[in-house]
Amino acid sequence: MPLPTPSRTVIPTRTLNLGVLAHVDAGKTSLTERLLFDHGTISRLGSVDGGDTQTDSGELERRRGITIRSAVAWFRLRDPVLGDLQVNLVDTPGHPDFIAEVERALSVLDGAVLVLSAVEGVQAQTRVLMRSLRRLRLPTLLFVNKIDRTGARHDDLLAEIRRRLTPAVVPMVRVDRLGTRDAGVVARSFADRAFAAEVAELLADHDLPLLGRVVDGDVPEDVAGPLRDQTCRGLVHPVYFGSAVSGAGTAELADGVRRFLAPRPAPSDDLRGTVFAVERTGKGEKVAYLRLFSGTVHGRQRLVFRRRDASGAVEEHRGRVAGLEVVGGGSGPLTAGDIGKLRGLPQVRVGDRLGADDDGPTAHFSPPILESVVRPERPGRAAELHAALTRLADEDPLIRTRTAGGGATSVLLYGAVQREVIAERLQREFGVEAVFEPVRPVYFERPVGRGEAVHEFNPRGPNDFWQTVGVRVEPLPPGSGNTFTRQAQLGLLPKAYHRAIEEAVTTTLRQGLHGWEVTDCAVTITQVGYQAPNTVAADFRHLTPVVVLGALRQAGSAVHEPGYAVEVEVPGDALSAVTGLLLSLDADLGPAVEAGSVWLVPGTIPARSLHDLAVALPGLTRGEGSIWHEPGPARRVRGPAPTRVRTDGNPLDHDEYLRFLSNRTLADR
Known part of the structure; x- marks a missing residue:
């Protein structure tokens, strides 16, 4: 009589939606490419310079070498204990002009990897992103890229991260041959009692029982579990070093994703989800990227989407799913935690939600505060231009448009690079050549x-x-x-x-x-x-x-102008001159703070003055000054109110x- 076959417990695959964020040129897209290659999703490595990366698929992205649109790719991490983990990688833009794309990505993520350069270190955009990640308590790992470049730093860069980003970081690897082509890393082990004590001391800041043990000199055997818990709560951030080009340190980073990040649990059984990106096929059909938080979506299912208009009113629209593709999972159904590509929804727009419109985390970036009037280069094409801009607004609802008279249309923008990209898209995709007038602040x-x-x-x-x-x-x-x-x-x-x-x-x-x-x-x-x-x-x-x-x-009404919250870093001997410049630019300043060999001057400044500050600062500081800024509070216009036609x-x-x-x-x- 044959022996019975032992039963096997099948552990379902979990899905983790992971954002990759960074300042420009930190190597974010290269890291995404490396992770996809190392885990078998792609058969060859693409490069930003070569224009053949997996996520930067648009013509403009390939030619400019920057990420403009959020893109999704996936790979799988094996775990026989917890079950395999499918990682949906959301590659986001690094240029501040496309911060709206980052905002939409943050709303659908379970965790993030924030990429820095070992050479350039913490940049202004890095600080903007980290502040938002910490405010949302989004679990975040840090990856310091380019350790194989001349000028790469380790100890002083960790000090800079602790000073300018967050003190709650745990270096998870040791770097060998830093700054050379042979640079590599060695994972630090929790079996090393000195390392375990270092981690326990940091975790004790948010764990009173652990604090008591640390004070008594008692280091627990297991610090990996508490580290995972505090990382998932957004309190602590493991730091990895490596090189996306050589592959050094990327295996350790992937292991950190598996060990220290976790999918977000479904909030309920109700149908809830968010559309965070919209693409078009070659035939012009919309494809909506939907992150599902709870419930199930099937092909041919009728869905009700909700959105808020500019006034805050809730609008609804309905549609039937004509086609459904689950990222990494075939034709469906789409279940909680997954990302799906939905077709057959002609009215869908970025930001549309299934279920209550206040579900899920939201980011806190301000809307665009610049405006440019756009006219067709050739007379008689105003209607085509307006229709093209309206179509682009379906993909990016913060590109708000209004008729400006004389055949022109006004467009809200974040900056000059975004304006250039819109102009190129108008020409390439719609055959409309447009002329943009100089940008001006958007008052209200x-x-x-x-x-x-x-x-x-x-x-x-x-x-x-x-x-x-x-x-x-x-x-x-x-x-x-x-x-x-x-x-x-x-x-x-x-x-x-x-x-x-x-x-x-x-x-x-x-x-x-x-x-x-x-x-x-x-x-x-x-x-x-x-x-x-x-x-x-x-x-x-x-x-x-x-x-x-x-x-x-x-x-009566008062006109308000947009502003930026700024922090200007200057050498001590330039503090007086920079303070005078800021006051001349109508800035409101807080008390300056000494930080080592430099001074930090916080304040708020009108949006119209930020460019003048950026131009004048290098001359006053011998090129040593730097500016961190993010959209800040608006204030009532001082003096005569500006008007708009x-x-x-x-x-x-x-x-x-x-x-x-x-x-x-x-x-x-």
Whole structure:
């Protein structure tokens, strides 16, 4: 009689969504390529210089040698105890002009690897990224690349990391032959009691029982478990050294990913997910990248997506999944923790969510604070240009557009490199050559008081409008966005008329008293009425802007300008000169702090002044000064308020607005 076959427990494969982040030229894409090659996903190593990397697949990315769009690739780590780990690598841009791509990636990750250069060290963008990672408590490993380059550093770079990024770091490897082509690493072992004591002392800062043992000189046998726990909580960061080019240290990094990072547990059984990227096929069909947090998605399933518009209102759209591909897992279904590529959803946009719109972590980068007016180089192509920019905005919702008059369109931007990339995409993908005017800061308005206005139909007198609309506007706390409420009874008007009023309010607030978008404003509809049969929904769309801006004029509005939080690092003998420069640029400064041989000067500065600071700083500091900056708090404009040309016919001027409506009606005929 044959012996029974022993039963085997099949441990399911887990999925970890891992972001790779870095400043420009730290070697982030090269590291991604190395990990994919070492674990069998690709058969040959590509290179950034050669333009044949796995994740930088776009023509512009290959030619410029930078990552512009987030991309997803995968590899598998073997683990007979916990089960194999599929790692979905999300390669993100390093250039600050594409920080919106990084923001979207952070919202779907389980962990991150922050890459630094052993030569250049901590850069301004490194600090921006690390601050965001720590604020989100996203589990993060550090990888110091380029140990085989001349000028590579170890001990003083660790000191720099502890000083400028976080003191809570654990060096996991020892580097041999630093700064040579033969540079390599040796993993440090927890069996080494000195290393275990070093780790235990660091972990004790967040573990009171462990602190008591450390004080008593009792080093626990197992410090790997507590290190994993605190790493997963975003409290401590293991540091690895290596070279993506030679492969030194990348195996140790992969082992650290397996040992110290963990997939995020599903929050519930409900269907929840986030669209973090949108691509188009050669035929123009949208492909949405969806990170699923909980639930299951099947092919042919109908889904309901939610998004917030510029005013904060929640919109919904529905669609049926025509095609589904699970990253690393074939045709589906898509389960919690996985990333899927969905087709057949023509209305989908980046940022759309399944389930409640406040699920999952969100990053805290500010929206673009620069604006450029774009015109077609050849007359008569304004409509094509606007349509092309609108299509690009489907992939990047922070590229907001508005009609600027004269066939031009205004676009919100982060910087000059992003502007150049958009111009190239317009030409290559849509055949439209565009001319960008110089960028300027994007100001905005906030109401400063309470105001009311009403237009009431008079059956016995002359009327420009045969409708009644009353509006009250009031300020809200900064950061609240805009709200819309009805005090007038819903049944007084057909639903289509109420929708027309609400849509007109949203549109009107895009151009306040000075032409800038209005935010942090509560709008209440206090009165409504109409004369039948002389009314259609368009009449309320025409009248509402007059009343809303009339109420805002009574309340008053203040123009605010965007700003940056800055920290300027300068040698001691240049402190006085740099402080004077900052004050001349209208900066608000905090107390300077001495940090070794340099001084750190914190403050906030108007966005319009940052370029002047960057230009003047090297001359005042013999090239030794540096600037860290990130979008910071806005402040009320000091002096005369800047204005922007109106494109709404100017409802603030009764006669001018009526002529605008009349001309538009004639044009429609």
